[in-house]
Amino acid sequence: MTTLAPAVSAIAPEGNTRPIAVRCRQVTKNYGSGNSTVRALRGVDLDVFEGEMLMMVGPSGCGKTTLISVVAGVLDRDAGECSVFGKDFSALSGSERTRFRGQTIGFVFQSFNLIPTLTIAENVSVPLLLNGVGRSAALKKAKDMLAVVGLGDRVNEAPNRLSGGQQQRVAISRALVHDPKLIVCDEPTSALDHETGGRVMELLRSVAMSGNRSLIVVTHDNRIFNFADRIAHMDDGIVDKVVGSAKDLYGPNMAAK
Amino acid sequence: MIYYALKMLFGDKARYLGILVGVAFAALLITQQGAIFVGLMERTYSFVADTPQPDLWVVDPDLQHHSDSKPLVGQKLFRVRGVQGVEWATPMFKSFTKMRLPSGERRGCIVVGVDDNTLVGAPQSIDSRNGLDLRKADAVLVDRADIEKKLAVRTPDGGTRPLQIGDVLELNDRRAVVAGTFSINPSFFWDPVIYTTYSRAISYSPQERKQLSFILVKVKPGQDIATVAARIESATGLKAYTESGFKWLTASYILEKTGILVNFGIAVLLGFGVGTAVAGQTFYNFTLDNLRHFGALKALGTPNKTLLAMVLTQALVVGLIGYGLGVGGAAAFGALIGGTSLAFSLPWQLLVITGVAILGISIFAAALSIRKVLYLEPGVVFRG
Structure with missing residues (x-):
C-alpha cells in the first residue's frame, strides 16, 4: 500500500490581495468505474495568480494533465469547485463554455498541433477567426504576431518546413494572438533540445507574460524550472507542495532530479 | 474556417484523390449504366416517337406493346x-x-x-x-x-x-x-x-x-x-393512348418481360455500393487522420456547429467534384460511342438521379466522420 504525502495548502493565504486567475477547491476526477476506477485527481486545491507563471511538476500519472484539462474546460470534473477568472465551466452551457475558452484561454501543446495543410499564418489566425475576426484582418494580425516571435519572414510556409523550436514559436503565437488572459502549456519544451527549449521559455516569459497574463506550464523538464514564479508539485492526484523555486522543491542539487 | 476545412481536404492529396476516385467511380457507373439503360428504353418505343403526328393511338385493349399483333x-x-x-x-x-x-x-x-x-x-x-x-x-x-x-x-x-x-x-x-x-x-x-x-x-x-x-x-x-x-x-x-402512354406501355412490357431493369439496376447499385464504400471509408480515414487537429480546434474554441459545417463542406465539395468528373466521364463515353449503334441517352433526369445518389454517398461519408468529431474529447490534444 502506498503512503501518501500529506497535502499542503496551495491556496492563497487569508488576506491575499493579489487577483486570482484560477481557483480550484477539492477538485476530483476519476476515470473508469468499479474495480478499474483510476482516481486521477483526489481533491486538488490550487490558486493561480494573475500575472504569474505557475509550473506544474510531478511524476508521470500524477494528474497534471488531468488538472490542466479541467482548468481549461476541456474535461469535466467530478466534484469540487474550479473557476477561471470567476467563471465556473460547469455552470456554463456547452456553447458558452466553448466561447469562453476560445476568448479567455490560449493553448500551447506538447506536439504543437499545427494543421500541416495550412500556412503558419493561417494556423495562427484560427483563434481570431473563432472570435469573429474577418479572414484578412486575422491573417494580418497573425503575421504581426509571427513577426514578434521572429518568424515574420516565413508566414506563408507550411509548418513541416520549420524546425521543432520554430513550430513551437508558431504555437505560442497562436496561443497569444487573440490576447487571452490565461495560457495553458502542456510540456512545451519536451520535444525540443535544451537550447531551443530555453529560447522558447524566454519567449514565453517575455511575450506571453506581458499584460498581466497568467501561465500554467505543465512540465517534466527541470531545465526550465527557473523560469517559474511558483512551482506546484503534484503527486498521486493532489498538489502536495507549492514552492517559489526548484531549489525549494528538490534541494540545492536540483539537476539530480 | 470553411476555407481552412477545404485547405485541409485538398492539402492531403492522397486521401483527397482516394475519396474523389470513389465518388467519381460511383457517379460514372451510375450515369453510364443509367444512360445505356435509358437509351435502350428509348429504343423500345422509337417507333412511336418516330410517328409524332397523332395525339392518340387507338389500339386493341389487350395490346401489350407496339409490335404486338392484335389487329382491329x-x-x-x-x-x-x-x-x-x-x-x-x-x-x-x-x-x-x-x-x-x-x-x-x-x-x-x-x-x-x-x-x-x-x-x-x-x-x-x-x-x-x-x-x-x-x-x-x-x-x-x-x-x-x-x-x-x-x-x-x-x-x-x-x-x-x-x-x-x-x-x-x-x-x-x-x-x-x-x-x-x-x-x-x-x-x-x-x-x-x-x-x-x-x-x-x-x-x-x-x-x-x-x-x-x-x-x-x-x-x-x-x-x-x-x-x-x-x-x-x-x-x-378500344384503348386510346397518348404518345407518352403508348411509349410507356411498350417500355413497361420490355422492363417486365426481359429483366433488363434488374440487370441494369444491379450494375447501378454496384456502382453506388462500391462508391459509397470507397468514398465513405476513405473519408472516414481522412477524418481519423485529422482527428487530432479537430481536437486542437475544439480545444481552441471551435463550436461543434462549425466543425459540423467543416466536415460537411469537405464531404459535399469532394462529392460535387467527383460528380462532375463522373458525369463528365459518362458524357465523354456517350460522345465517343455517338456514331455507333450502341444505345446511350443522358436526359437531365438521370443527372439529377446521379446527383441525389452522390449527395447520399457524401452525406453517408460525412455522417460516419461527424459523429467521431462531435464526440471527440478536446482533452485528446493533451495526450502526447
Missing part, C-alpha cells in the same frame, strides 16, 4: 372518326413479313403501312427523288441505316453493295420497288423496317380477317386530349 376490324376506324372532338383518324398497319433482296437472299422485315391519301404516319425524314414517290406503283421506303448492312445486296464478285433507289424487292412474293430512304431513331427491335402505303402493306402481308393495327387520331384544337380519349374508348371499346 376496319369499321372501328369509322367509329373513331365519328367521335366528338376527333379532327382526323387514319389507319396504320404494322406486321412482320418475308423479304427477298435483289440478289436473292431472304430475310424477315417489318412492313408499316400509312394512310394512302395523307401519308400520315410516314417517317419525317424521307430522302427520295420526289416526296410523293411512295404513291408510285409498288413503291416502298427503306431505312437508310439498313441499306449498307441488313439490306446490303450481294454482288457477283462476292462483295456487297448498298440497296439503292430503283432496286426491286419481293415482299411476301409480291413486287416492291425501293423509291427512297428514310431516317428514324434506332430501334430496340432488330428487323429492318419498310414503309409503304396502307393498302400496299396489306397486300405484302399474309391475308387475315382483321388488318388494322392502329388508328392514329388527331384531336380538334381546343379539345382536351384525355376527354376525347375517354370518349373514343367508350364509343369503340
Whole structure:
C-alpha cells in the first residue's frame, strides 16, 4: 500500500490581495468505474495568480494533465469547485463554455498541433477567426504576431518546413494572438533540445507574460524550472507542495532530479 | 474556417484523390449504366416517337406493346372518326413479313403501312427523288441505316453493295420497288423496317380477317386530349393512348418481360455500393487522420456547429467534384460511342438521379466522420 504525502495548502493565504486567475477547491476526477476506477485527481486545491507563471511538476500519472484539462474546460470534473477568472465551466452551457475558452484561454501543446495543410499564418489566425475576426484582418494580425516571435519572414510556409523550436514559436503565437488572459502549456519544451527549449521559455516569459497574463506550464523538464514564479508539485492526484523555486522543491542539487 | 476545412481536404492529396476516385467511380457507373439503360428504353418505343403526328393511338385493349399483333376490324376506324372532338383518324398497319433482296437472299422485315391519301404516319425524314414517290406503283421506303448492312445486296464478285433507289424487292412474293430512304431513331427491335402505303402493306402481308393495327387520331384544337380519349374508348371499346402512354406501355412490357431493369439496376447499385464504400471509408480515414487537429480546434474554441459545417463542406465539395468528373466521364463515353449503334441517352433526369445518389454517398461519408468529431474529447490534444 502506498503512503501518501500529506497535502499542503496551495491556496492563497487569508488576506491575499493579489487577483486570482484560477481557483480550484477539492477538485476530483476519476476515470473508469468499479474495480478499474483510476482516481486521477483526489481533491486538488490550487490558486493561480494573475500575472504569474505557475509550473506544474510531478511524476508521470500524477494528474497534471488531468488538472490542466479541467482548468481549461476541456474535461469535466467530478466534484469540487474550479473557476477561471470567476467563471465556473460547469455552470456554463456547452456553447458558452466553448466561447469562453476560445476568448479567455490560449493553448500551447506538447506536439504543437499545427494543421500541416495550412500556412503558419493561417494556423495562427484560427483563434481570431473563432472570435469573429474577418479572414484578412486575422491573417494580418497573425503575421504581426509571427513577426514578434521572429518568424515574420516565413508566414506563408507550411509548418513541416520549420524546425521543432520554430513550430513551437508558431504555437505560442497562436496561443497569444487573440490576447487571452490565461495560457495553458502542456510540456512545451519536451520535444525540443535544451537550447531551443530555453529560447522558447524566454519567449514565453517575455511575450506571453506581458499584460498581466497568467501561465500554467505543465512540465517534466527541470531545465526550465527557473523560469517559474511558483512551482506546484503534484503527486498521486493532489498538489502536495507549492514552492517559489526548484531549489525549494528538490534541494540545492536540483539537476539530480 | 470553411476555407481552412477545404485547405485541409485538398492539402492531403492522397486521401483527397482516394475519396474523389470513389465518388467519381460511383457517379460514372451510375450515369453510364443509367444512360445505356435509358437509351435502350428509348429504343423500345422509337417507333412511336418516330410517328409524332397523332395525339392518340387507338389500339386493341389487350395490346401489350407496339409490335404486338392484335389487329382491329376496319369499321372501328369509322367509329373513331365519328367521335366528338376527333379532327382526323387514319389507319396504320404494322406486321412482320418475308423479304427477298435483289440478289436473292431472304430475310424477315417489318412492313408499316400509312394512310394512302395523307401519308400520315410516314417517317419525317424521307430522302427520295420526289416526296410523293411512295404513291408510285409498288413503291416502298427503306431505312437508310439498313441499306449498307441488313439490306446490303450481294454482288457477283462476292462483295456487297448498298440497296439503292430503283432496286426491286419481293415482299411476301409480291413486287416492291425501293423509291427512297428514310431516317428514324434506332430501334430496340432488330428487323429492318419498310414503309409503304396502307393498302400496299396489306397486300405484302399474309391475308387475315382483321388488318388494322392502329388508328392514329388527331384531336380538334381546343379539345382536351384525355376527354376525347375517354370518349373514343367508350364509343369503340378500344384503348386510346397518348404518345407518352403508348411509349410507356411498350417500355413497361420490355422492363417486365426481359429483366433488363434488374440487370441494369444491379450494375447501378454496384456502382453506388462500391462508391459509397470507397468514398465513405476513405473519408472516414481522412477524418481519423485529422482527428487530432479537430481536437486542437475544439480545444481552441471551435463550436461543434462549425466543425459540423467543416466536415460537411469537405464531404459535399469532394462529392460535387467527383460528380462532375463522373458525369463528365459518362458524357465523354456517350460522345465517343455517338456514331455507333450502341444505345446511350443522358436526359437531365438521370443527372439529377446521379446527383441525389452522390449527395447520399457524401452525406453517408460525412455522417460516419461527424459523429467521431462531435464526440471527440478536446482533452485528446493533451495526450502526447
